[in-house]
Amino acid sequence: MDLSYIAALMPALMQGLWQTLKIFALTLVFSLPLGLVFTLGSISRVLPLRWLARGYIWIFRGTPLMLQLFFVYYGLPFLGLTFDRFPAAVLTFVLNYAAYFAEIYRGGIQSIDRGQHEAAKTLGFTPWQTMRLIIIPQTVSRVIPPVCNETITLVKDTALVTAIGVGELLKAAQGAVNRDVNITAYVVAAVIYLAITFVMTMVYERLEKYFSRHQKKEA
Amino acid sequence: MPILTVENVTKRFGGFEALKGVSLTVERGEAVAIIGSSGSGKSTLLRCINDLERVSSGRIVIDGDTLVETVDGAVKYPPEKELRRICMKTGMVFQQFNLFPHLTCLENITIAPLQILKQNRADAIANADRLLRLVGLENKADSYPAMLSGGQQQRVAIARALAIDPQIMLFDEPTSALDPELTAEVTSVIAKLAQQDITMLIVTHEMEFARTVADRILFFEDGEIIAGGSAAEFFESQQNDRIKRFLSGFQK
Numbered sequence: 001m002d003l004s005y006i007a008a009l010m011p012a013l014m015q016g017l018w019q020t021l022k023i024f025a026l027t028l029v030f031s032l033p034l035g036l037v038f039t040l041g042s043i044s045r046v047l048p049l050r051w052l053a054r055g056y057i058w059i060f061r062g063t064p065l066m067l068q069l070f071f072v073y074y075g076l077p078f079l080g081l082t083f084d085r086f087p088a089a090v091l092t093f094v095l096n097y098a099a100y101f102a103e104i105y106r107g108g109i110q111s112i113d114r115g116q117h118e119a120a121k122t123l124g125f126t127p128w129q130t131m132r133l134i135i136i137p138q139t140v141s142r143v144i145p146p147v148c149n150e151t152i153t154l155v156k157d158t159a160l161v162t163a164i165g166v167g168e169l170l171k172a173a174q175g176a177v178n179r180d181v182n183i184t185a186y187v188v189a190a191v192i193y194l195a196i197t198f199v200m201t202m203v204y205e206r207l208e209k210y211f212s213r214h215q216k217k218e219a
Numbered sequence: 220m221p222i223l224t225v226e227n228v229t230k231r232f233g234g235f236e237a238l239k240g241v242s243l244t245v246e247r248g249e250a251v252a253i254i255g256s257s258g259s260g261k262s263t264l265l266r267c268i269n270d271l272e273r274v275s276s277g278r279i280v281i282d283g284d285t286l287v288e289t290v291d292g293a294v295k296y297p298p299e300k301e302l303r304r305i306c307m308k309t310g311m312v313f314q315q316f317n318l319f320p321h322l323t324c325l326e327n328i329t330i331a332p333l334q335i336l337k338q339n340r341a342d343a344i345a346n347a348d349r350l351l352r353l354v355g356l357e358n359k360a361d362s363y364p365a366m367l368s369g370g371q372q373q374r375v376a377i378a379r380a381l382a383i384d385p386q387i388m389l390f391d392e393p394t395s396a397l398d399p400e401l402t403a404e405v406t407s408v409i410a411k412l413a414q415q416d417i418t419m420l421i422v423t424h425e426m427e428f429a430r431t432v433a434d435r436i437l438f439f440e441d442g443e444i445i446a447g448g449s450a451a452e453f454f455e456s457q458q459n460d461r462i463k464r465f466l467s468g469f470q471k
Contacts, residue, residue, distance in 0.1 A: 116317060121306075123380075123383060124331060124335040124383060129334060129335075214364075
């Protein structure tokens with residue numbers, strides 16, 4: 001390995017990394033809360049709302065993410081909705097990941113013991129107050145591990161956006177490999193992906209500890 | 220006027236008749252214990268009184284407010300908001316405690332007064348401190364339920380139920396999930412409440428506890444109250460052979 005060659009690759013790779021991180025961060029910021037909206041819809045007592053949310057989740061979990069990218073970028077213009085590449089990529093990722101998060105949240109919410117709902121009811125809580133003050137706070141610690149898992153998948157899924165021509169880390173590496181007929185750039189890209197997921201794992205361990213503090217027995 | 224009136228309440232689960240026309244009244248300050256075999260409908264009755272289950276027919280009146288009545292064969296409940304207000308006249312203690320695990324003991328007790336009754340913070344905390352002293356856990360205010368023994372958790376659950384200032388306390392087998400050692404600390408707290416003339420309806424399998432704490436005993440069998448009377452009468456001079464057999468099963 002030639003260090004000066006790697007150094008020469010870095011500006012392009014860093015630019016790609018910046019795009020990757022932007023897609024990653026924007027997707028999380030919007031899909032985490034949006035997922036909760038679909039969760040509440042999918043367990044709603046209002047049937048049309050429930051069907052709507054469940055249909056949405058079915059469609060976005062049931063079709064390939066890449067197809068969804070194509071649909072948003074190439075297909076929606078036929079319906080009069082045109083997006084630039086980057087917003088199209090982020091929009092698709094947000095809609096797709098919200099569906100996955102919705103199902104994770106639903107699993108967490110439904111794993112809470114019935115007795116919690118009953119206790120809240122006898123204390124005068126409305127169903128919505130019960131959800132907001134009792135059920136959802138307890139769900140947080142339970143869904144952190146699967147949410148963590150999903151976001152690690154997200155880091156790697158960002159590479160799919162090259163399919164609609166958005167430059168990101170993998171595309172930058174691929175450009176260098178093709179130009180120089182040298183696979184070093186792939187190796188560097190792999191190390192960068194690994195570094196990101198390593199840092200994320202650390203962050204999630206902290207989060208898990210913090211949100212399960214009430215489960216600790218007294219030392 | 221009784222605090223609680225139950226008239227001819229029936230409850231069916233599918234084809235199974237859990238309650239076959241139960242009637243009872245509880246007067247203010249009275250402690251009434253319901254005993255009987257498992258599956259005889261005791262818990263179902265309690266759960267109908269605070270709307271955790273819907274009755275199939277009958278009438279329940281709590282502190283002058285009608286929780287449910289049957290008019291021309293149709294069961295009639297008030298609108299949800301009114302229903303919640305009426306149910307808050309009861310305080311429920313569950314077999315499995317059902318404390319909120321993500322909240323400290325103090326928060327478990329204050330959450331309903333703060334969020335539902337909109338009490339101010341200082342009052343709610345002062346009242347919670349008083350209740351924690353009443354159940355003997357003033358040093359556990361900041362502990363989470365997972366840090367407590369089952370008996371301690373149940374005592375916090377009693378304090379939590381008392382915090383909404385109910386007219387009648389409902390205990391659904393409050394000691395059934397506890398080992399004998401921990402049972403005593405819970406029964407003695409309930410006995411203390413009885414001495415303070417807090418109205419209560421207790422479903423229990425602890426005969427000694429029922430005998431010492433309750434003013435009156437009701438005996439449940441197959442979804443019906445088949446006998447009842449003052450605690451002394453019921454235990455000391457029981458004539459019914461079925462009940463004698465049931466009671467002798469509990470002799471130590």
